[in-house]
Amino acid sequence: MSRAGNGLLGSLYETGADTWPLPEVRYNNAIPMKPVLLLALLLTPAFPQNPFNEKPSYARSRDFDLQHLKLELSFDLPARKLLGTATLRMAPLSGDLRELTLDAAALNIEGITVAGRPMAFRTADDKLTITLDRQYPAGEPIEFVIRYNTQPKRGLFFVFPDKHHPDRPRQIWADGDTAGGNNRYWFPSSDFPNDKTTTEMLVTVPAGWQVLSNGKLANTSDNQAAGTTVFHWLQDKPHATYLVSLVAGEFDKDTTNWKVPVEFYVPRGRGGSIARTFGRTTQMLDFFSDNIAPYPWAKYAQAMVDTFGGGMENTSATTEGAAAILEERDFEDRRWNTDSLIAHEMAHQWFGDLVTCADWRHTWLNEGFATYFEALWQEHARGRDIFDWQELRAARSITSFPARVAVVPQNGQEGNDAYAMIYNKGGWTLHMVRGQLGDARFWRAIQHYAKKFSYQTATTADFVESISEATGQDLEWLFDQYVYKPGHPEFEVAWDYDSTNRLLHVAVKQNQKVDAKPAPFRVPIEIETLGDSPQTFRFWASKESEDLYFGMPSRPQTVLFDPRDIILKSVTLKKPATEWTWQLEHAPRVLNRSEAATALGSMGGAEVVAALAHAGASDPFFGIRMDAAASLARIKTEDVRPALLQMLSDKDSQVRSAAAGALGSLNKNAATIDRLFEMALTDTSPAVRQAALAAAARLKPEKGLERVKPFLDDQPMRPTAVSAMAQIADEAAVPALLELSHDPDDRVRQSALSAFGTLGKGKQPVSDRLLEALEDQEKGDRQAAVFALQQRRETSAIPALERLANTEPLPNIARAAQAVVQSLRLPAPRPADELSALRNRLSELEKENAEMKARLDRLEKK
Ligand SMILES: [Zn+2]
Missing domain, CATH: 2.60.40.1840 (Aminopeptidase N, middle-beta domain)
Known part of the structure; x- marks a missing residue:
C-alpha cells in the first residue's frame, strides 16, 4: 500500500481511512516538549499499521488450511450495517483438532453450521473459536457457514453525503491494509498472509450501483421488484485474505481492452477524468508483465474512492484515493505523482499479491519492491537521468534517518523508523542488487523469484536464494549488512x-x-x-x-x-570549492553534478554563488537547476537573490516552484514579495502559483492579509491562501478563518482549524469551534482540532479530548487525543526552561524536522 497527500497540509489531512497511527510520545524529563515538536512527533507518519502487532511476528502456525472463502453480503444502509454469510471451506492439518480459531473482530455472530448442524462457538477480542462436534480427519475439508452482522469500526467504510459534502456519491469500500489486520472487522477468516485461499463474493446493492471485488465478474442479476442487483465476483487463484476487497456504490466506470479487461472506477460525476488520470495504465501493464512475469490475474481494476488516501493493492482490484484524480488544470503538475501511485499499486499485483511476504517482518518484499518498481516505471517512461536523480534523493533521505531499525526489523522494533526502512531502504536494496548484478542478471533474478514463488509466500532468504539460483551470484554479504542489520557506511x-x-x-x-x-x-x-x-x-x-x-x-x-x-551510504568528500564548481559544470552524469550542486550549498562566496547561478540558469537537467536553487537558499546571502529571481522564469514549473520557495527563505524584501504575489496570480502552473503565495506569506508582507484574501476566490489557491493567512499570523484574520472553518472544501476547512493552533488564543468562539470540530464526522477535522488544542495548550478542552480518546474509532486520532491530554496536564513550560531546553535540543530538532520533511516528501510522492 502507499500513503498520499498533497504537500504538508495535504499529507496531514488527506490520509487513508484508518491512517496515521502515531508513535508513542516520549517526554523529555519533566520539561514538556515545545508544542511544535510534540506536534511534529505526533504527526510523524508511522508505518500504516504497526506491522508487529502480533508479537512475536513470526509466521503464524496453522491448525487448518483455508481453501475457499465465500461471502454473501448485503447492507442496511441507514444503519451503515453489513449483513453477511461467510462460507469457509477448511481442511484440518491434523486429525485430533477439537477447536478451530478464526480472526473475527467485533462481528455479531448469529450462528454457525456445518452441513446444517449448528456448531458451538465463542468470541473473545478479535477471535472466533468454533468447537467441532466430532473429530475430522486431517485433510478432509469442512464447510462452515457463518451468519453475522456488524457496523464495522475498521476495514469497511461507508462514505455517504454529509453536511460538508451534501452531493457526495455514496461509496462503501474496504481497506484490509498491509499488516493492518483490518479485514477481520468485516468478515471472519484466517487473516494472516501465510494462508492463501480462493475467494468469492455475492453482493446485493441498490440498482444502479457498481460493485468491484477480486477476480472476474461471474454474473450480475437484477431483482426488479426489490430494486436491487447482485454482483457475483470470483477469484479462482489463491491470494491472501488482507487483499480481499469490496468497493460498492455510485461510480462512473470505464473499461479498456488489454490482455485482460482493464477497468476504472471513479465517484459518479467524475467520469470525464478517467482517461486523463489512468491514461498510462496499459503501458505500465506492458512494462511490468514484459519484464517480471505475465500478468497473473483475471482482470485489473482500479477504483478511486473518496476519503481514502494513497492506495491499497487488493488482488486485481486496487483501491486508490480520489485525491489522485487528475483534473485538466493540474495534469502537468501532478501527473507523475498519480502515475507513481498507479505504478506502485500495480507492481504489488506481482510483489505482494502473487508473491506475498510470509510474515510482516518481511514486508519489504511487498513494499520495497513496489517502491523500486514504481521508480523503474519512471526510468522507463522518463529516462535514466530522472531515475538516478530520484534514487540519489531517496538515498539522502534514508541515510538522514538514525540507523535504528533494519529493513527486516527485529521483533519489538516498531512502526516509525520501520516505515522508512521497509519502503525506502527496501527499495534501495533492490537498487544495490541491480548495481551488483547488472541489468540482464537483475531481471533474470526477478523473473526467477516471481515464477518460483507464484501464488505462494516468500521470505528474504528465499529472495537471496533466488538470486543465486538465477545468476550464480551470492549477495548474502549485501543482505547481511544492509537488510538484516540497521545502518549504512x-x-x-x-x-x-x-x-x-x-x-x-x-x-x-x-x-x-x-x-x-x-x-x-x-x-x-x-x-x-x-x-x-x-x-x-x-x-x-x-x-x-x-x-x-x-x-x-x-x-x-x-x-x-x-x-x-x-x-547506499553517506559520504563527506573533502574537496575545495573550485573542484566542486568544476564537477558541477563538467561531470557528464546528473548524479555527480547533483552531488556538486548540493555540496556547494554549504560553502558560499562569490565564485560558488556564480557557479550555482550558472547551473541554475543553464544546466540541461531540471533537477540540477532545482538543486542549485536549494543550495542558493542555504547560502542565503543577498548575492544569491538575482539568480533565484531569474530562475522564476525557468521553463520547468518544478524549478520555478523551487526558486519561489528559496526566495521565501531569504531576508524580507519588498520587491521580491511583489514579484512572488505577481507569480501567484499569473503563472501557468497552479503548483507554482501555490508555491509563490506560500513563499510570499513566509516573508510576512506588509498588509499581508489584504493581499492574501483575494486568493480565497480562486479555487485551486484556496487551501494555500488559508495556510498563508495562518503564516502571516495577523489576529485580524480570525473572523475570516472562523468562517472558513465551515468551508465545504476539506483542505480549506482543516487548514483554517489548524490555523487556530497559533491564532485566536483566548477567544471563546475559536475555542468553541475547535470543541465542535472534535465531534465532526470528518476525521481530518477531528485531527486538526486535536492538534490545534494542543498548540494552544487549551486545558479547558481536557474533558472533551478525553471523551474523544475513549470514543474515537480511528486508533491514531484516539492515541493523539490521549497524548495531548497527557501533555496538557503537565505544567506549562516556563520561558527560561523552554528557552534552554530549546537551545539544548536545537540540533536534534533540526534533525527531526529534516526527517519529517523527508518522510513527507516520500509520502507526497505516492
Ligand atoms: Zn505499497
Missing part, C-alpha cells in the same frame, strides 16, 4: 596527487559506530577520476581507515567516489 573521503611519483592517493574512512565501537562495512566501491585521462578503479572498502594508491599519468580534475551511486 558513513564515508569520509579525501584525495591528493603525488606528481613526482604519479600516484593518486585516496584516503577513505568509515565513521559509523555500533555501541561506540567502529563497525566498518565491507562493500565494493568504484573510484572514478575525471580530467585529461579519466580512469575507474574498484576496491572493497572494509576498514575504519584505509589509504589507496593508484598510478595516474596526470593530476585529475576531480575524483568521484561511487560515481554511479550503487552503494
Whole structure:
C-alpha cells in the first residue's frame, strides 16, 4: 500500500481511512516538549499499521488450511450495517483438532453450521473459536457457514453525503491494509498472509450501483421488484485474505481492452477524468508483465474512492484515493505523482499479491519492491537521468534517518523508523542488487523469484536464494549488512596527487559506530577520476581507515567516489570549492553534478554563488537547476537573490516552484514579495502559483492579509491562501478563518482549524469551534482540532479530548487525543526552561524536522 497527500497540509489531512497511527510520545524529563515538536512527533507518519502487532511476528502456525472463502453480503444502509454469510471451506492439518480459531473482530455472530448442524462457538477480542462436534480427519475439508452482522469500526467504510459534502456519491469500500489486520472487522477468516485461499463474493446493492471485488465478474442479476442487483465476483487463484476487497456504490466506470479487461472506477460525476488520470495504465501493464512475469490475474481494476488516501493493492482490484484524480488544470503538475501511485499499486499485483511476504517482518518484499518498481516505471517512461536523480534523493533521505531499525526489523522494533526502512531502504536494496548484478542478471533474478514463488509466500532468504539460483551470484554479504542489520557506511573521503611519483592517493574512512565501537562495512566501491585521462578503479572498502594508491599519468580534475551511486551510504568528500564548481559544470552524469550542486550549498562566496547561478540558469537537467536553487537558499546571502529571481522564469514549473520557495527563505524584501504575489496570480502552473503565495506569506508582507484574501476566490489557491493567512499570523484574520472553518472544501476547512493552533488564543468562539470540530464526522477535522488544542495548550478542552480518546474509532486520532491530554496536564513550560531546553535540543530538532520533511516528501510522492 502507499500513503498520499498533497504537500504538508495535504499529507496531514488527506490520509487513508484508518491512517496515521502515531508513535508513542516520549517526554523529555519533566520539561514538556515545545508544542511544535510534540506536534511534529505526533504527526510523524508511522508505518500504516504497526506491522508487529502480533508479537512475536513470526509466521503464524496453522491448525487448518483455508481453501475457499465465500461471502454473501448485503447492507442496511441507514444503519451503515453489513449483513453477511461467510462460507469457509477448511481442511484440518491434523486429525485430533477439537477447536478451530478464526480472526473475527467485533462481528455479531448469529450462528454457525456445518452441513446444517449448528456448531458451538465463542468470541473473545478479535477471535472466533468454533468447537467441532466430532473429530475430522486431517485433510478432509469442512464447510462452515457463518451468519453475522456488524457496523464495522475498521476495514469497511461507508462514505455517504454529509453536511460538508451534501452531493457526495455514496461509496462503501474496504481497506484490509498491509499488516493492518483490518479485514477481520468485516468478515471472519484466517487473516494472516501465510494462508492463501480462493475467494468469492455475492453482493446485493441498490440498482444502479457498481460493485468491484477480486477476480472476474461471474454474473450480475437484477431483482426488479426489490430494486436491487447482485454482483457475483470470483477469484479462482489463491491470494491472501488482507487483499480481499469490496468497493460498492455510485461510480462512473470505464473499461479498456488489454490482455485482460482493464477497468476504472471513479465517484459518479467524475467520469470525464478517467482517461486523463489512468491514461498510462496499459503501458505500465506492458512494462511490468514484459519484464517480471505475465500478468497473473483475471482482470485489473482500479477504483478511486473518496476519503481514502494513497492506495491499497487488493488482488486485481486496487483501491486508490480520489485525491489522485487528475483534473485538466493540474495534469502537468501532478501527473507523475498519480502515475507513481498507479505504478506502485500495480507492481504489488506481482510483489505482494502473487508473491506475498510470509510474515510482516518481511514486508519489504511487498513494499520495497513496489517502491523500486514504481521508480523503474519512471526510468522507463522518463529516462535514466530522472531515475538516478530520484534514487540519489531517496538515498539522502534514508541515510538522514538514525540507523535504528533494519529493513527486516527485529521483533519489538516498531512502526516509525520501520516505515522508512521497509519502503525506502527496501527499495534501495533492490537498487544495490541491480548495481551488483547488472541489468540482464537483475531481471533474470526477478523473473526467477516471481515464477518460483507464484501464488505462494516468500521470505528474504528465499529472495537471496533466488538470486543465486538465477545468476550464480551470492549477495548474502549485501543482505547481511544492509537488510538484516540497521545502518549504512558513513564515508569520509579525501584525495591528493603525488606528481613526482604519479600516484593518486585516496584516503577513505568509515565513521559509523555500533555501541561506540567502529563497525566498518565491507562493500565494493568504484573510484572514478575525471580530467585529461579519466580512469575507474574498484576496491572493497572494509576498514575504519584505509589509504589507496593508484598510478595516474596526470593530476585529475576531480575524483568521484561511487560515481554511479550503487552503494547506499553517506559520504563527506573533502574537496575545495573550485573542484566542486568544476564537477558541477563538467561531470557528464546528473548524479555527480547533483552531488556538486548540493555540496556547494554549504560553502558560499562569490565564485560558488556564480557557479550555482550558472547551473541554475543553464544546466540541461531540471533537477540540477532545482538543486542549485536549494543550495542558493542555504547560502542565503543577498548575492544569491538575482539568480533565484531569474530562475522564476525557468521553463520547468518544478524549478520555478523551487526558486519561489528559496526566495521565501531569504531576508524580507519588498520587491521580491511583489514579484512572488505577481507569480501567484499569473503563472501557468497552479503548483507554482501555490508555491509563490506560500513563499510570499513566509516573508510576512506588509498588509499581508489584504493581499492574501483575494486568493480565497480562486479555487485551486484556496487551501494555500488559508495556510498563508495562518503564516502571516495577523489576529485580524480570525473572523475570516472562523468562517472558513465551515468551508465545504476539506483542505480549506482543516487548514483554517489548524490555523487556530497559533491564532485566536483566548477567544471563546475559536475555542468553541475547535470543541465542535472534535465531534465532526470528518476525521481530518477531528485531527486538526486535536492538534490545534494542543498548540494552544487549551486545558479547558481536557474533558472533551478525553471523551474523544475513549470514543474515537480511528486508533491514531484516539492515541493523539490521549497524548495531548497527557501533555496538557503537565505544567506549562516556563520561558527560561523552554528557552534552554530549546537551545539544548536545537540540533536534534533540526534533525527531526529534516526527517519529517523527508518522510513527507516520500509520502507526497505516492
Ligand atoms: Zn505499497
